[in-house]
Amino acid sequence: MSTTTAKAALQGARQDPKAGAYRGPTRTKMERRRNLWIWLFLLPTVVLYGLYSIYPIIASYWYSLVQWNGFESEQTFVGISNYEAVLADPAFWSSVRITLIFMLLVAPARILLSLVLAVVLNSPKLPFSKLFRTVFFLPVVTTTAIVGVVMQFIFDPSSGPINAALRAVGLDGVNFLGDSSSALFTVSAVYVWKFFGITMIYWIAALQTISSDVYEAAKIDGAGAVQIFRFITLPLLKPFLIIISLLTIEDTFRAFDLMLTMTGGGPFFSTEIIEIYIYRWAFAASIPQLGFASAAAVLFGLFVFVVGLIQLWGVYAARRIQAENK
Amino acid sequence: MSVLKEQSVGSGLHSRAGRMLRRSPWWIAFAFLAVSALLWVYPFIWMVAASLKDSMEIFSSGLNLMPKVFAWENYVRAWEDAGFGRYMLNTILITVWTVIIVVVRCALAGYVLGRYKFPGSRIVMGILVATLFIPTGYTIIPIVKLSLDLGLLNSLTGMVLALSGAANVSAILIYAGYFRQLPKELEEASIVDGAGFFRTFFTVMLPLTMPVTATVALLTFLGTWNSFFLPLVFSFSRPELRTLSVGMQAFVGENAVDWSGMAAAGVISIIPVVALFIFLQKFFVEGIAGAVKS
Numbered sequence: 001m002s003t004t005t006a007k008a009a010l011q012g013a014r015q016d017p018k019a020g021a022y023r024g025p026t027r028t029k030m031e032r033r034r035n036l037w038i039w040l041f042l043l044p045t046v047v048l049y050g051l052y053s054i055y056p057i058i059a060s061y062w063y064s065l066v067q068w069n070g071f072e073s074e075q076t077f078v079g080i081s082n083y084e085a086v087l088a089d090p091a092f093w094s095s096v097r098i099t100l101i102f103m104l105l106v107a108p109a110r111i112l113l114s115l116v117l118a119v120v121l122n123s124p125k126l127p128f129s130k131l132f133r134t135v136f137f138l139p140v141v142t143t144t145a146i147v148g149v150v151m152q153f154i155f156d157p158s159s160g161p162i163n164a165a166l167r168a169v170g171l172d173g174v175n176f177l178g179d180s181s182s183a184l185f186t187v188s189a190v191y192v193w194k195f196f197g198i199t200m201i202y203w204i205a206a207l208q209t210i211s212s213d214v215y216e217a218a219k220i221d222g223a224g225a226v227q228i229f230r231f232i233t234l235p236l237l238k239p240f241l242i243i244i245s246l247l248t249i250e251d252t253f254r255a256f257d258l259m260l261t262m263t264g265g266g267p268f269f270s271t272e273i274i275e276i277y278i279y280r281w282a283f284a285a286s287i288p289q290l291g292f293a294s295a296a297a298v299l300f301g302l303f304v305f306v307v308g309l310i311q312l313w314g315v316y317a318a319r320r321i322q323a324e325n326k
Numbered sequence: 327m328s329v330l331k332e333q334s335v336g337s338g339l340h341s342r343a344g345r346m347l348r349r350s351p352w353w354i355a356f357a358f359l360a361v362s363a364l365l366w367v368y369p370f371i372w373m374v375a376a377s378l379k380d381s382m383e384i385f386s387s388g389l390n391l392m393p394k395v396f397a398w399e400n401y402v403r404a405w406e407d408a409g410f411g412r413y414m415l416n417t418i419l420i421t422v423w424t425v426i427i428v429v430v431r432c433a434l435a436g437y438v439l440g441r442y443k444f445p446g447s448r449i450v451m452g453i454l455v456a457t458l459f460i461p462t463g464y465t466i467i468p469i470v471k472l473s474l475d476l477g478l479l480n481s482l483t484g485m486v487l488a489l490s491g492a493a494n495v496s497a498i499l500i501y502a503g504y505f506r507q508l509p510k511e512l513e514e515a516s517i518v519d520g521a522g523f524f525r526t527f528f529t530v531m532l533p534l535t536m537p538v539t540a541t542v543a544l545l546t547f548l549g550t551w552n553s554f555f556l557p558l559v560f561s562f563s564r565p566e567l568r569t570l571s572v573g574m575q576a577f578v579g580e581n582a583v584d585w586s587g588m589a590a591a592g593v594i595s596i597i598p599v600v601a602l603f604i605f606l607q608k609f610f611v612e613g614i615a616g617a618v619k620s
């Protein structure tokens with residue numbers, strides 16, 4: 001706001017405090033010019049985000065209603081028959097189930113284990129705590145697809161180092177990724193290892209919002225470390241728990257890179273999450289079923305959206321708790 | 327506690343012993359963490375070791391990490407024969423351009439959304455927040471179709487545009503949050519000096535955002551360098567456009583037995599991000615922690 005308009009607004013305010021701010025030709029002209037600049041600033045985002053994020057969200061709905069076998073072939077409208085086919089496909093339901101199991105395996109592990117580590121690493125008394133933070137965060141910055149490929153070799157049943165270690169201590173080797181009963185657990189463990197550091201940094205940031213005075217006061221009152229954690233740290237972390245869970249759970253929907261490079265969804269579809277299912281029908285099939293895959297994608301989008309909504313509701317609840325604490 | 331303190335006044339030796347004793351649980355924690363940390367980075371140590379063993383030794387050496395002879399030719403094979411020199415160049419080009427576009431577009435958008443109320447501002451903000459968590463698997467089919475229609479599929483330009491157009495909402499939110507808390511007097515002073523909207527932004531506001539710009543640039547760099555789904559789909563029919571991550575997947579598909587070449591390719595691909603992280607750690611951590619604080 002410029003000084004001239006501020007003065008004009010002030011003069012206006014003497015007569016009519018509400019109408020004054022919008023009166024006068026200079027004001028509207030300036031405002032129009034300002035709005036022009038504003039939309040000019042937004043233009044790159046409107047164009048790029050519009051084309052590559054908003055348009056695809058809308059277009060998916062149309063594509064889900066057509067029969068379409070390849071990006072360069074014709075689309076024929078078929079109504080909701082793609083949805084009927086997807087919903088009747090046991091492999092789709094299996095991928096929904098695996099996505100959910102994966103989420104239930106990795107999200108609590110990431111959230112709780114990293115909290116424990118963050119509490120330890122946040123203590124100023126721990127030697128080299130900065131170095132540890134760096135080390136535990138390191139896998140986060142590495143390329144997921146490359147880690148996935150390397151992990152295939154690390155878990156290799158015959159020459160991989162993990163099975164070599166198992167045999168060295170006299171145990172039987174395990175075909176971690178080749179066995180459909182263990183593959184999902186193996187990928188989950190690697191996923192937790194890979195993205196653990198992000199959640200750990202979230203928790204450290206949350207812990208640092210608690211002032212050290214609170215701890216000092218508790219110590220003077222004779223509270224032990226466990227009591228301090230139970231009665232001071234945990235209640236103060238509660239609102240953060242909800243936000244951190246939201247971010248971590250939404251993150252579990254982005255496991256495509258690791259799944260495709262480590263297992264490709266196999267063996268026998270045992271690690272096929274919804275994104276791999278979509279990918280398989282759209283890009284890996286000999287005759288691509290793009291309409292069918294789009295219907296699955298729309299359902300997946302709705303699924304993510306609903307999970308997000310439930311959690312946003314949780315965030316509002318967290319905000320309320322925070323407001324009450326203040 | 328207090329007993330130990332009184333003793334420590336007596337002599338220096340006691341004081342040191344006392345402190346060690348009081349801190350001993352932390353040294354136990356330290357020892358435990360040190361072992362875990364070693365196991366934590368073991369996959370990377372293994373990869374580096376494997377990249378230096380010759381193709382026979384890698385299958386026979388078991389748990390022994392140290393190569394007998396350093397087989398540097400693995401790196402030559404990965405760089406030249408497997409095409410990772412080319413993939414590296416592609417990845418650098420895509421990453422640099424995407425970072426530039428994302429920083430410019432998000433700084434501009436974040437500035438107006440964070441500092442101005444205008445007709446439509448709430449709608450724009452609402453749409454951005456509502457689409458914050460859109461997964462790539464949902465948008466990928468229309469993105470490919472659109473790029474095909476625009477003649478941008480199978481090109482690096484197409485990849486850059488798709489990568490800088492999809493997601494990145496969090497960068498706008500980081501900028502908006504930062505601009506919002508800057509004092510109002512800054513703009514007023516600049517307008518008194520006769521600067522217009524654009525000059526105020528460019529000469530007064532933008533220089534103040536360096537810490538945020540560093541964070542956004544780094545996180546975008548990381549996200550783009552490590553991206554896989556989009557580059558994979560965009561380079562199906564043009565192998566020479568592969569990025570490092572896509573190249574790695576293809577390499578293993580074609581040479582399943584060349585473990586040491588695979589490991590060398592992995593080291594080549596990961597070293598730039600790891601080096602960047604170690605030197606600029608502070609910004610990475612701040613950028614990620616920001617999601618919780620706001």
